[in-house]
Amino acid sequence: PDREPIQEPIAPAATGGPVITRAPIPPPVPPALAARHRTPASPDARPATRDERPDLPGSNNWAVAPRRSATGHALLAGDPHLSLSLPSIWYEAHVVVADTLDVYGVTIPGSPAIVIGFNRDVAWSFTNTGADVMDRYVETVDDSAAPGRYRLDGAWRPLELRVETYRDAAGRVLATDTVRYTHRGPMTRADGQWRSTRWTVLEPSDESAALLAAARATSARALLDATARWLAPAQNILAADRGGTIAIRSTGRYPRRPGDGRGDRLRDGATSASDWAGAWAVEEYPQAVDPAQGFLASANQEPRAPRPGARYLGAQWPAPWRALRINALLRADSAVTPDAMRRWQTDPGSERARAFLPALVAAGATAADAQARRAGALLAAWDGRYTLESRGAVLFEAVMRELARRLWDELRDADGTVVTPGASQMLLLLDEPGSPWWDDRRTDAREDRDALLAAALAAGLDSTVARHGPPGDARWAWRHAGALTIRHLLQLPALGASGIAVQGGPGTLNPSSGRGSFGASWRMVVELGPEVRAWGTYPGGQSGHPASRRYTDRLATWAAGALDTLRVPRRAADLGEAQLSAQLTLVP
Structure with a gap:
């Protein structure tokens, strides 16, 4: 979805x-x-x-x-x-x-x-709103290696060529690059295609005037x-x-797009019918x-x-x-x-933890695997809050990673990377214990919801122990696992700050x-x-x-x-x- x-x-x-x-x-x-x-x-x-x-x-x-x-x-x-x-x-x-x-x-x-x-x-x-304000268009060009023109509505148009020069601190030229522009925006080459990009951030605006007002x-x-x-x-x-x-x-600025109005697909750059038709009021x-x-x-x-x-x-x-x-x-x-x-x-309260803990604790209580039962008991003792001294947060995060890896195994590519649903979709699946999504196809068994939750509990505890030691070890405290780093702009460690424990x-x-x-x-x-x-x-x-x-x-x-x-x-x-x-x- x-x-x-x-x-x-x-x-x-x-x-x-x-x-x-x-x-x-x-x-x-x-x-x-x-x-x-x-x-x-x-x-x-x-x-x-x-x-x-x-x-x-x-x-x-x-x-x-x-x-x-x-x-x-x-x-x-x-x-x-x-x-x-x-x-x-x-x-x-x-x-x-x-x-x-x-x-x-x-x-x-x-x-x-x-x-x-x-x-x-x-x-x-x-x-940040996170609205989709960028579109990409597959362009028809006259020369796939070094295009000088692009086709629009049956006619060839010249590309605008902008030479970008990169210099060092002394002003010496390090490199040059030629960026090609259609009427929509800059072009890049990807998957054997020339694609132009229209993005509101690249267009004239005056946010400073808005802030001054x-x-x-x-x-x-x-x-x-x-x-x-x-x-x-x-x-x-x-x-x-x-x-x-x-x-x-x-x-x-939210664009008015043609057709179904979607902005999450490549559009045909050879026709002006693909262009934006203004913006929302x-x-x-x-x-x-x-x-x-x-x-x-x-x-x-x-x-x-x-x-x-x-x-x-x-x-x-x-x-x-x-x-x-x-x-x-x-x-x-x-x-x-x-x-x-x-x-x-x-x-430090977490709606995500509050939503998943009951199912994980229940699955652990009835699991045949001793490690899964132990993990469930540890999570049952956690209040679902990411305080500095919390000892359950590191285990919960490990279990959630294992659960996602097993649940969405059908969606992973050969190299293991793919965009998959978030935890709220997973949460709704908890109401469907017999859904085929719960089956981990990498195993010979056919898992249901509780079996997969138990497997994630056991694996999550194993990985937590391997990384932080046995339960009760000081390294389980969130102040150690959740510390962050603030880097210097020049990435000079001595001028940054690390190990900052935050709730x-x-x-x-x-x-x-x-x-x-x-x-x-x-x-x-x-x-x-x-x-x-x-x-x-x-x-x-x-x-x-x-x-x-x-x-x-x-x-x-x-x-x-x-x-x-x-x-x-x-x-x-x-x-x-x-x-x-x-x-x-x-x-x-």
Whole structure:
């Protein structure tokens, strides 16, 4: 399937909770037939199952309406997850221009605007939408080795040739390359074909103007209006204001495609009928303002609930676990505090673990294999939380990897790599214990659900013991298995930071696998009362100089899940001497 069957959309569904799309799962076909009909994976396709790549980044943001906050003021939290680096990608700043601008947040060095932040009236944050805004076209060219023309609607058109020159630091030419362009975009050669690419990111846009306008917005609705010009990359823009309004919109340029509107297939480049026919109107974007439930959240999940006949927006959305978790926390708390928002940013609870543990424990209890019974008992003692001292998380992850490897054996190529369904599809299969998918065709026996779960339990325990020692060994603690690394931009180990123990695991709101360097690049909580209050931090420091005391002075706070109070004086003179470390005056 090209979408997760369990979703909690960004635009809240009418049901006010998760949306589960149950459809019969067709039986597996013989491997030879599957290989013959399998669609070639796109360059962006993820290897193995979606849940076997827990190191993928995942951003979160959510907002709470005044009637569900403890103080009666709107609240907003945001934590964009990116590949972490030292120096940090972000620079924290408070920009004040008398009677014109008063905005606080983080910017990218060299950017003219605050990207994520707040002013005196409104706060905002982003998560990636993940919409499909790229198409590839198979072009007919005049010369397969060195094309100079391409065919369109029965006529030859000249290709635009752009010579790209690569130089070293001294300006010496290292290499040159000729890039060929059709009217759609650049061409590349793949699988014996010349293919052109049309991608919204390569087209003219002015996101900086949208951000500059957002900094001057005085309400959540005004901020959405200001960012309507945002084209790429598509973002879920969440806002909250002092008036109590909360709002979200999946903003970007979404192409109107011909035919069935799908964007996940190669199109015929020889006809202009394959070209985009404009873009969606802003009113058609997934969005919500002041929903009845009193809160909004995005975690890169599918923006809208699936419905028959809906226009194609994308496929292969990230797993729904983070979205399910934050919505569950928000739904359970009718008096949310800023500190609760802070705690949730590193919440160790896992909806994925909560969903699978009962079946795994039950299968272990009735298994004939002693190792499977032992693994089931160990998981029964685990609370499903990825705390630093958790001893069950490493076993659970090993069992889930083994389960996916055995369950989807029919879909694997000879080299063992293929894009396969995620864990939510696996979860629905638990209700079909006799499904032929449970049979591992690499064995002589015919397995059902419980037999395959038992095999995964035994194999998962074996691999965990081999890697971390026997149960009870200190190496089973998640602080060791889930530690992450923040690399220096030049990949110089001495200037990076490694072995950082963080709370949270795959599919949690603070996803960490222990194998990567993705994480929350900035955490922020804002309370929009008569006087704005805010808290934030990021993994690094304001200085990019490794010898500076401000190179990594925020790192310990960030790793602990704490936030610093953000000071927002209206004038520089309002800062006390104790709060001032240096002052720089620029004279034109």
